[in-house]
Amino acid sequence: AAYSFVGQKYSFKRYISADFKPLYDLVKRIIGSQDASFAALADKASTADDEMKRAMAQVEEIVTRDQDTRRLEDYRNYFEFELFLENQAGEQQAFSKLVGLLSGGQRQAPYYVAIAASMVSVYFPKGGRDGSTEGMGLVAFDEAFNKLDIGNTQNLITLYRDLGLQLVIAAPEIHRATFLESVDCIISVTRMSGTDRVAVDAERIGPRAQAEMQAANPEHRGVEWFRTESEQATQKAAE
Numbered sequence: 001a002a003y004s005f006v007g008q009k010y011s012f013k014r015y016i017s018a019d020f021k022p023l024y025d026l027v028k029r030i031i032g033s034q035d036a037s038f039a040a041l042a043d044k045a046s047t048a049d050d051e052m053k054r055a056m057a058q059v060e061e062i063v064t065r066d067q068d069t070r071r072l073e074d075y076r077n078y079f080e081f082e083l084f085l086e087n088q089a090g091e092q093q094a095f096s097k098l099v100g101l102l103s104g105g106q107r108q109a110p111y112y113v114a115i116a117a118s119m120v121s122v123y124f125p126k127g128g129r130d131g132s133t134e135g136m137g138l139v140a141f142d143e144a145f146n147k148l149d150i151g152n153t154q155n156l157i158t159l160y161r162d163l164g165l166q167l168v169i170a171a172p173e174i175h176r177a178t179f180l181e182s183v184d185c186i187i188s189v190t191r192m193s194g195t196d197r198v199a200v201d202a203e204r205i206g207p208r209a210q211a212e213m214q215a216a217n218p219e220h221r222g223v224e225w226f227r228t229e230s231e232q233a234t235q236k237a238a239e
Helices: 021-030 038-047 050-063 066-073 095-101 104-123 150-162 173-179 207-216 222-238
Strands: 009-016 079-086 092-094 138-142 166-170 185-191 198-204
Touching (some): 021 050, 079 095, 092 095, 104 150, 173 185
Parallel strands (some): 138 166
Antiparallel strands (some): 009 079, 079 092, 185 198
16 A cells, blocks of 8 residues: 555455355354364254355365365465555556556556565565565566556565565666666676677665666656756746
């Protein structure tokens, strides 16, 4: 909720899958019960209410078909997951229903946010990285963010950094300027002409250099700055 990309904010929601709802409801119902075995439940089935009967029928149907038991074992099948996009007016719509109507950047940004959330859940399963956590949260991309403008690319890099993830981004030379303000190190890999040798050069970018580049980048100045500059230039020319 603290981040916005291509004019949108994102949220993840889950729903109980209709196929597994009777079984899910049964599991929630018997959690903590002393008679939680399948045999005990089967004995009660004749006197159970309709909800339990539907769930027990579903269990029996699934376990008697070998090909379906794997679906039963994977908790992710019990839920349906959806990414919702929220526009500046606060309206939310499901990404799966909008994907064909979105621009390239609007389609691409949600995937990077979803990847960030997934990688955090893997590297820091206890709920995020804190100051005492050791090790890396490494995420590698090849030609990442190629359909996003500089501002949204930098916002995504900031998101990954704030989540405690370390990005390694492979990109062609033409996109170098996109990343200069946002990364700590740039490694240039160049094949030497006419040979099979490769030259590698590493350059560290410190906080002061990043701040100077951000200050000089017109991308961050906004339309009003350009309008003011144009008006001042016109006024000086008139004088």
